[in-house]
Amino acid sequence: MAGLKETPRQKMIGMMYLVLTALLALQVSDALLQKFVLLNNSLETANQSAAEKNKGTIQGIDSKIKELPNPGAYADISRKAAEVHKIAEAVVSQIEEAKAKVIESGGGIDPETGQIKNPKEEEKVYQLMVGAGKKGIAYQLASSMEDYVTKLSAIADKGTVFPALALGAKDDPIASRDANQRNKDFAELNFAQTPVPAALATLSQKQAEVRRYESEVLGQLAAKVGAKEVKFDKVFAQVSANANTVVAGMDYEAEVFIAATSSGFTPRMSLNGSALPVKDGRGQIKFKTAGGEYDKNGLARKSYTASVSYMSPTGPKTESITKEYFVLKPTYNIETATLPALYLGCANRLSVVSPGLGALWNPSFSADGGETIAGERGKVTIVPSAATVTLNVTNGGTLLGKETFRVRRVPRPEVKIYGNGGEIDERRGASATGLRSIEARALADESFKSTNPEDAQFRVSEIYVALARGTKKVGDVTGSGSVNVSSLASQAQAGDRYFIEVKGVQRRNFKGAVENIPYTMSKVLPLN
Incomplete structure (x- = not known):
């Protein structure tokens, strides 16, 4: 946002107002009242000068438009300048009428001395400006000044900020610090316990602010038709490099030069015909680069045209420059222990890297399947949830590529039977009375376990063991994974046999979910 630029005269007026605010807090003496009279006279003289200057600016705008090749194209500028002066003049006149009434409240002007008859009058000033029930004319002035700022802002250049003209104590930098003042509104702050000369000086200062705002907008309009001299008051160093990215061993080339912009006007700037935002006189170029037609080195040659349009003393001018740049084709590598295939329903972890993009590498992913x-x-x-899965790799909103993977089913585990903690050998058999526990273990495929350890968690969900003698079943037990066969061992004899059957296997995946895997296996263990 742009603030208002103050001339030395305007700074002097602002300083006078600060002095006025400070003096109001002091006990008023005849000497101080005389200072207020002098202050008001100075402000009125400065206001008259500002009014004449603003009229001259309007005449300059109209004269310059007549000199331009197509005056009709700038009729809107002339209309706006007249409108700015009209609304400013209305507020100044309203304040001038208030000043006349303030003088009347002090008994008017003494024809012999030319001075206010009763300059110390405060009560009548209060009744006039604040009034009972807060219906004094100061509130009307505050409303008019707020309306003035609103209308002026609609005409001024985008980003121009006009501070409020009718500040209450809470917004005033001095009064807000005073516990006795901070709750007062604009009227009470400026016209309560205020003698006639001080009230007049306050109103004259508001007229000065109105004229200053008017001058600011007229200056902006004058710049649009070349009626205002362009002063390049913002100077800065600039570096223009041939390339921002170079390979080690290559030369880095750039030019350093002085550039300047003007705070007095805002040129119109565009990129390939589309308007650009302008900050401190410099257009802000930012766009998403697009690839395509890459050469063998992975580079795509691109260009854009930037234009600057402004009003020169000889008429409208547009300067254009075409800038060439190159787009590097983004590449990436996928690192995973599970390539070239992934496992169905499992956590297949991938690392996708792009050394070429460096700090710009911040990809997002989606998958089909x-x-x-x-x-x-x-x-x-x-x-994965399908036979194939396609990974979509996107960076900065741009799709870089798609990678398709085959999907494998999870390999079935191998189930082994253990007795008393050691693996059972069916050929050798086991002791009829010594075997006390039988366990079935589901062991994951080693290759699958090494790549997907969180998904390679198997267990036998049900095991059945029966003690058989000849063609008869002596007894049986059922368990989950392992069973205690002590009750069967107490009945077992040499020559008997155990019939062992695995009826189910389960797998817990990386999310903690358990799935049942159809699995059956049986073994016969002879006892001796």
Whole structure:
């Protein structure tokens, strides 16, 4: 946003107002009243000068438009200048009428001395400006000044900020610090316990602010038709490099030069015909680069045209420059222990890296035929749900590529039978009275376990053991994974046999979910 630029005269007026505010807090003496009279006279003289200057600016705008090749195209500028002066003049006149009534409240002007008859009058000033029930004319003035700022802002250049003219104590930098003042509104702050000369000086200061705002907008309009001299008051150093990215061993080339902009006007700037935002006189170029037609080195040659349009003393001018740049084709590598295939329903963890993009590498992922779970930058977990899964790699909103993977089913585990903690050998058999426990263990495929350890968690869900003698069943037990066969061992004899059957296997995946795997296996263990 742009603030208002103050001339030395305007700064002097502002300083006078600060002095006025400070003097109001002091006990008023005849000497101080005389100072207020002098202050008001100075403000009125400055206001008259500002009014004449603003009229001259309007005449300059109209004269310059007549000199331009197509005057009709700038009729709106002339209309706006007249409108600015009209609304400013209305507020100044309203304040001038208030000043006349303030003088009347002090008994008017003494024809012999030319001075206010009763300059110390405060009560009548209060009744006039604040009034009973807060219906004094100061409130009307405050409303008019707020309306003036609103209308002026609609005409001024975008980003121009006009401070409020009718500040209450809470918004005043001095009064807000005073516990006795901070709750007063504009009228009470400026006209309560205020003698006639001080009230007049306050009103004259408001007229000065109105004229200052008017001058600011007229200056902006004058710049649009070249009626205002352009002063380049913002100077800065600039570096223009041939390339922002170079390979080690290559020369880095750039030019350093002085550039300047003007705070007095805002040129119109565009990129390929579209308007650009302008900050401190400099257009802000930002756009998403697009690839395509890459050469063998992975570079795509691109260009854009930037234009600057402004009003020169000889008429409208537009300067254009075409800038060439190159787009590097983004590449990436996928690192995973599970390539070239992934496992169905499992956490297949991938790392996708792009050395060429460096700090700009911040990819996002989606998948067709599966679910993606984002991790740290470049890390992704794919959970396939189909025979093939396609990973979509996107960076900065641009799709870089698609990678398709084959999907394998989870390999079936190998189930082994253990007795008393050791693996059972069916050929050798086991002791009829010594075997006390039988356990079935589901062991994951070693290759699958090494790549997907969180999904390689198997267990036998049900095991059945029966003691057989000849063609008869002596007894049986059932358990989950392992069973205690002590009750069967107490009845077992040499020559008997155990019939062992695995009826189910379960797998717990990386999410903690358990699935049943159809699995049956049986063994016969002779007892001796």
